[in-house]
Amino acid sequence: MSDLTIVLTHADAREERTVTTGTKAWELYADDAAVIAARVGGVLRDLAYELREGDEVEPVAIDSPDGRDILRHSTAHVMAQAVQQLWPEARLGIGPPVENGFYYDFDVETPFHPDDLDKIETAMRKIIKEGQRFSRRPVADADALVELEDEPYKVELIGLKGAGHGDDAAEGANVEVGAGELTIYDNLRRDGEPAWKDLCRGPHLPTTKRIPAFKLMRTAAAYWRGDEKNKQLQRIYGTAWESKDALAAYLHRLEEAEKRDHRKIGRELDLYSFPEELGPGLVVFHPKGGVIRRVMEDYVRQRHIEEGFSYVSSPSISKEGLFHTSGHLPYYADTMYPPMELEGARYQLKAMSCPMHNLIYQSRGRSYRELPLRFFEFGNVYRYEKSGVVGGLTRVRGLTQDDSHSYVTREQAGDEAKKLLEFCLGLFRDFGLDDFFLELSTRDDRNKEKFQGSDEDWADATAVLQRVGEESGLELVPDPGGAAFYGPKISIQAKDAIGRTWQLSTVQYDFGQPAGFGLEYVAADGSHQRPVMIHSAKFGSIERFIGVLVEHYAGAFPPWLSPVQVQGIPIAERHVAYLEDVAKRMTARGLRVEIDDSDDRMQKKIRNAQLQKVPFMVIAGDQDMEAAAVSFRYRDGRQDNGVPIDEAIERVAAAVASREQV
DSSP states (O other), rough: EEEEEEEEEEEEEEEEEETTTTTHHHHTTTTOOEEEEEETEEEEEOOBBOOOOEEEEEEETTTTTHHHHHHHHHHHHHHHHHHHHHTTTTEEOOOEETEEEEEEEEOOOSSOTTTTHHHHHHHHHHHHHHHHEEEEEEEEEHHHHHHHTTTHHHHHHHHHHHHHHHHHHHHOOOOOOTTTTTEEEEEEESSSSEEEEEEEOOOOOOGGOOOOOEEEEEEEEEEGOOOOOOOOEEEEEEEEESSHHHHHHHHHHHHHHHHHHHHHHHTTTTTOOOTTTTTTTTEOHHHHHHHHHHHHHHHHHHHHHHTOOOOOOOOSEEEEEHHHHHHHHHTGGSSSOEEETTEEEEEEESSSSSSOOOOOTTOOOOBGGGGGGGEEEEEEEEEOOTTTOOBBBTOOOOOEEEEEEEEGGGGGGGHHHHHHHHHHHHHHHHHHHOOEHHHEEEOGGGGGGSSSSHHHHHHHHHHHHHHHHHHHOOEEEETTTBBBBBOOOEOOOOOOOOEEEEEEEEEEEEEEHHHHHOEEEEOTOOOOOOEEEEESSSSHHHHHHHHHHHHHHTOOOOOTTTTEEEEEEESSSGHHHHHHHHHHHHHTTTTTEOOOSSSSSSHHHHHHHTTTTOOOEEEEEEHHHHHEEEEETTTTTOOEEEEEEHHHHHHHHHHHHHHHHO
């Protein structure tokens, strides 16, 4: 046997090592139970991979993002094996890992019942206990068609690959298409006999025993390959984690998320609703929800003015040609509503405000002295999201953007992007979100036809945003291929109170639309130059931001955002007039006050205010009236008796001004 030289990498360390021919990756990490796969030359491999001369090998831990994907995909295989043990007639669809879990689709005669999940979990535990080995096996297309002839959906995937639709075959299916070969994974018993198999790209865990903790979550219906023209299959969702503690923590987060569901809290607090008469993805805000919107709009309008923006307004409908000029048609057509025919012309509902802002810029000649020129509006826009992805406030069809556009010289672009990013981060902090990272979305260089502009345009624009992101000191995560068609963008990913990440604000560099509209300014030397356009939405969508805030605070908003800041609670009817006078004085200070003058007993009124998550209560009885005071009660149940009215007002006013939670 001869020797091989390989390179072991881990974090920033590199170490050359000599091994013998035939050495497997698992032998490098035999003493580290957390390692479940290897990255070899940048490609994920099973630990059974046989090392070659010059390989660069990096361990993949089970609690890393790639490690969890491998764990979850392996668990999906075990689930599919268990399903076919229990329902031999079940035919296999696909079973990829997804965020926080996995799913597998099945063609079965009778839809799964929730009780079936317990049976499947029991069968899975037996498979896991057996310690079946995941074994990769290359196979020719023709042989795979014969071997999997009883699995029509797998046969279809092989056919797609053979017809040159490799991307379609690979999407979600983990079918290896790049090297001209397919691979099948066998689940082998300890005696080497195959127990089950699946067409799959891998990699997988070494054995089923390496699955530490899992749970099946729910069933659903799903069309084959996501096409409603295809047959409807049955989907089972599950989750898998690197430890029982990690699974328990995830289930706790789900429980918390359910409690914080903004749709549920919105009903309970009477903030907004989604009437069926309007259609999917369309929301109406009730008076209390309207208060939150107004406070947010007042805040962000003033902040834009302070940052040098001019408020503008534009209609919600336009001739179709405007969106051809902007480049949104055809790039963005799938998410725009169908055109309307009016008086011999085709009109579109507005999906974005930037084309209208370009018309404002274009309305007269511009000088370099005007730049940066900044426009801002609350743009009501409409986007055709598919019914399956519409959900509450976080994915709507009718939305309001605090949409702004800065027109700058190329030399000004970096400073303006930095200014906008700092604006967004300051806004987040004011609204109580202070844990975030950045994502830099760039062009997919393999599909340049989907993007406007030259290589030089993209290189310059990307370099500007990358520098701005790095100078922020925040984590900057690459998002290859996620850019808009007209330029790269930075998005802010904010974490809420239970650790979930939400994409909210964006800062986008646009060299495409200024060219499309022929925008110009007269430079200092008298020449005509083209500006750069930088898009920025601070809330992103006001609707989405409200939904995130509702869940972040579980409906218990800080006083400055609370629809009702003070609930007046009279002990008896004779105390109502006294509290009404207190309320007038508070209202004169700009505070939002309601008096509960119902016939309920005092304790019921307090309970109602707590359920409505009102931050402050002022309670009045005979002794309070005699002392010109109130009993001042906080949302958490603390209470101070005999507080002078002026002091009570100041406490609320100070809490509102601080924008902090109480």
